[in-house]
Amino acid sequence: MSTSLEIVRLTVNGDPRTAGVPPHWTLLETLRYAMGLTGSKQGCDKGDCGACTVLVDGEPTLSCITPVWEAEGHRVTTVEGLAGPDGPHPVQDAFDRYGAGQCGFCTPGVLCSAAALLERTPTPSRHEVKEALAGNLCRCTGYTKILDAVVDAGRVLAERTSGSGEASNG
C-alpha cells in the first residue's frame, strides 16, 4: 500500500484550500494537521463525543469519522469560520457573556452545532437547543450555561432582525 500524499481540494470557511495528505486521513486530521485549523478538537476520535463537529454544507458533521474525500466539493465551516467581519457570531458572544466555556474542549463543536441550529431555527426553544446539542458531550457537565447561552443568542438574533426591520421601515 502506497503511503504517498494525495492532493485534496476543500472549501474551508469560504476559502479554497489545497493540501497534500495521506489518502486515509479523516477530515479532522486534514483540518488540524495539514491546514493548521486546530479549533476542531480530537476528542474520542471515534464519533462519540462531538468535539470534532464541523459544518459540511451547513450540517453538523463529525469530522473525525469522515474520510477527507467525502468533503471534497462541499463547503466546510469550522469554529474558525463562525465569526464574521463585524465580530464574533452571536452564539460566541453569548458563550463569553454566560461563561459557557469551562475547560473549553467541547466548545468548538458545541458552537458549530449551535450555529447550525440558529441558522435554521433563529429563536429555538430550550428543548430544541437540547435536541440540537445532544451529540456534543461536555465532560465538565457545564450544560446549563451552554443552553442558557444558545437560547440567549437566539434572542439577540431575533432582536437584531426586528431592529433592522424597524430601521428599514424608518
Added chain:
Amino acid sequence: MLRLPPYTYHRPRTLREAVELLAEHGREAMPIAGGTDLVPNMKHRLFTPTHLVALKGIPELGGIDLRAHDEGGWELTIGAGESLASVAGNVEVRRHLPALAKAAAHIAGPQHRNRGTIGGNLCLDTRCTYYNQSEFWREALGYCLKKDGSVCHVTRVGAKCVAAHSADTPPVLMTADARVELEGPEGRRTLPIRELFVADGIWNSQRAHNEIINRIIVRIPGPDEDLGPVRTGYAKLRQRDSIDFPLLTVAVSARFDPEGHVRRLAGVVTGLGSRPRELTRWEELATGEPLSDEVLEALGERAGQQCTPLENHIIDPEWRKAMVPVITRRALADLTAHAHAP
C-alpha cells in the same frame, strides 16, 4: 488518537459501477455510505478494507417517494442513501409510518443522523462489549470469536457469535412487512426484510459482501370497511438518550376495526441477540379486544417471556429482561398516540 488503516477511496457515479468495483476487489473492498458505523470500526481494526467504495455520490440511492398502489393504499419507497435525518423529517414517512420516523430520529446523535443512512442502518454491524473495543483492548483479552479469536467471552462455551443486532429501523420495517432491493454482480433481487437477518453475530445478514442495498419498499394498505389504517409504534431503551446504541428496541404495528378492537398485531424486539426477534402468539392475546391496560400487561409479559438478554452488553441482563415488558407496553401505547392520515 485512532488512525484509519490505509485504503484507496473510489467514487463511482452509478450503482452498477459501485457493484462492479466491489466485485473487482472482492473481500478487500467495502461500501461506505455515511461511514458512522464503518469508520469507527475501521479505527478499531474490526474491518481493514483496502478499498472503500463511496455510495454518497450515487443519485440512484436517493429519494423518498409515496405513490398510490393499484390495489388500494400506498407504496412508500425509500432510497437506501437517504440520511436518517431525512427519513426522520420526511412528511410522508411521518404520516404513514410514524414509528419509522421516530426510530430514525432516535438513532445515535444529530451528527450521526446527518451523515448516516437508512441503508447503512440496515447493514449495521452487530455489537458486543468484547468486540467494539480498540485493537489494544481486544488483544489484551486474547480477541474474541467475532474477530481474530476463537473464544466467545459472552457464552464462554459456544461456537456461535452472539453479538447483538443493534439497529433501530429494521424492527419497524419488519412489522411493516417492508422489502429490500439489493443490487449485486448477478443483478437485482428483492427480499422481505423479515428474511434479511440471520442468527449469526459474525455476519447477520443475507446480504452478500458484494451486494448493495438499493432501496426499501413498504406497501401501506389503506383503510377499508372492516379495518382502519395501519398504526405503528416504537419505543427504545438506552443508557444515554442523547447518543447511545439501543439496549432494547420494540416496534409494533396493528390494525383496529371500527369499534377500536385489535384485528392485526405484530411486534419485533431487538438489541438482544444477533437478529431481531419476532414476537409470537401475540394476536391470540389481543384479537377482538381493545388495547386495555390488562391486554397491554399480558402482551408485555408474553414479550418478556420470549426474550433472553445476554452479557453481550455492559448492562445487567436481568435488568434488561425486566425492562422488556415495560418497553413493549410503551411501544404499544405509541400505537394510539399518532394521528394517521385516512
